[in-house]
Amino acid sequence: MLWIGGVGRSGALGSAALLLLLTVLVALASHPAVSQNPCSLEVLSEVVRTLEELSSRFVDVGGAVEYLDQLLKACSRGDVGGASSIYSKLAETLGHLREYSRTRFWEVMAYRATYTAALVLVPILTYVLLPRAYLYLWYLARRGWTVVRRR
Amino acid sequence: MILDEEVFAVIVALSIIASAVGIATIWRPEGEGFTAIGLLDESCRIGLYPKRVLPGGNLTLCISVFNYMGRPIAYMVTYKIALNSSQLPTNTTPSSTDPLATWVGALSDRSNRTFLVGVSVPTTAVVGSRVALVFELWILESRSGTWVYSGRWVHLWVQVGE
Numbered sequence: 001m002l003w004i005g006g007v008g009r010s011g012a013l014g015s016a017a018l019l020l021l022l023t024v025l026v027a028l029a030s031h032p033a034v035s036q037n038p039c040s041l042e043v044l045s046e047v048v049r050t051l052e053e054l055s056s057r058f059v060d061v062g063g064a065v066e067y068l069d070q071l072l073k074a075c076s077r078g079d080v081g082g083a084s085s086i087y088s089k090l091a092e093t094l095g096h097l098r099e100y101s102r103t104r105f106w107e108v109m110a111y112r113a114t115y116t117a118a119l120v121l122v123p124i125l126t127y128v129l130l131p132r133a134y135l136y137l138w139y140l141a142r143r144g145w146t147v148v149r150r151r
Numbered sequence: 152m153i154l155d156e157e158v159f160a161v162i163v164a165l166s167i168i169a170s171a172v173g174i175a176t177i178w179r180p181e182g183e184g185f186t187a188i189g190l191l192d193e194s195c196r197i198g199l200y201p202k203r204v205l206p207g208g209n210l211t212l213c214i215s216v217f218n219y220m221g222r223p224i225a226y227m228v229t230y231k232i233a234l235n236s237s238q239l240p241t242n243t244t245p246s247s248t249d250p251l252a253t254w255v256g257a258l259s260d261r262s263n264r265t266f267l268v269g270v271s272v273p274t275t276a277v278v279g280s281r282v283a284l285v286f287e288l289w290i291l292e293s294r295s296g297t298w299v300y301s302g303r304w305v306h307l308w309v310q311v312g313e
Contacts, residue, residue, distance in 0.1 A: 041291070046293075048223070048225050048291055056222070069257040072225060072255040072256055072257055119173045126162060126166040127163050130163075
């Protein structure tokens with residue numbers, strides 16, 4: 001890159017064009033659908049690993065698994081173009097699911113904690129309230145009664 | 152009748168047990184996962200399996216794959232021919248013969264798939280001999296990035312006829 005410091009006008013233009021080309025190449029290379037063959041075991045493993053992670057965070061990955069199924073079948077047929085198209089949709093779906101997984105995990109944890117707290121309260125409330133409720137109903141059922149002295 | 156102390160104690164004990172069971176249910180870890188493969192006839196039912204096959208002749212069978220691993224899986228079913236019992240797979244090792252066909256797919260946890268497959272016996276099969284049509288289940292191991300034999304297989308012995 002030392003020659004970028006050249007003073008000529010054409011040199012400056014050339015370096016700018018090269019910089020632009022490098023930027024485009026880096027952007028393309030960083031895009032997984034373009035940089036890697038969607039049928040490679042590396043890519044498929046990465047997809048499965050992501051699905052496993054999402055699944056462990058209580059995310060419903062049924063739609064993404066359906067895409068993976070289509071992707072595997074397209075790869076099996078040798079339809080690399082179709083596989084790339086499916087992989088793009090799959091990558092997009094996984095992106096959305098990854099976003100959702102951040103809140104989903106805590107939603108499930110909050111639900112479980114609430115459910116557990118409610119269940120812990122059941123015996124306590126039974127112990128505290130049952131005798132009172134029983135006595136209340138017992139007196140209620142006898143509210144019309146008249147107490148008289150037995151002779 | 153005033154609430155008897157013993158009856159009250161029993162009711163409280165029952166509520167404690169119910170509460171403990173409920174909490175254990177919601178927090179229990181996943182059990183040990185497993186996969187399974189099944190072989191069905193061309194109507195995708197158990198029973199009418201072919202007994203004879205011609206060399207090079209086509210057979211239609213049905214394969215069922217089950218996933219209860221607690222996570223989604225990518226699977227591959229391979230079709231092989233075993234000429235004798237020693238070439239059959241075991242729980243730990245796949246058949247030593249080369250696969251003649253493969254079928255791939257993906258399954259969510261607690262789901263299964265049943266699909267028809269068309270298979271043939273090689274024309275080199277010896278007429279009058281018995282061969283086993285072997286279907287092995289392989290799983291894509293995400294950490295190692297390789298297909299790993301699951302230890303599950305099904306096979307069907309057929310007579311090679313004229």
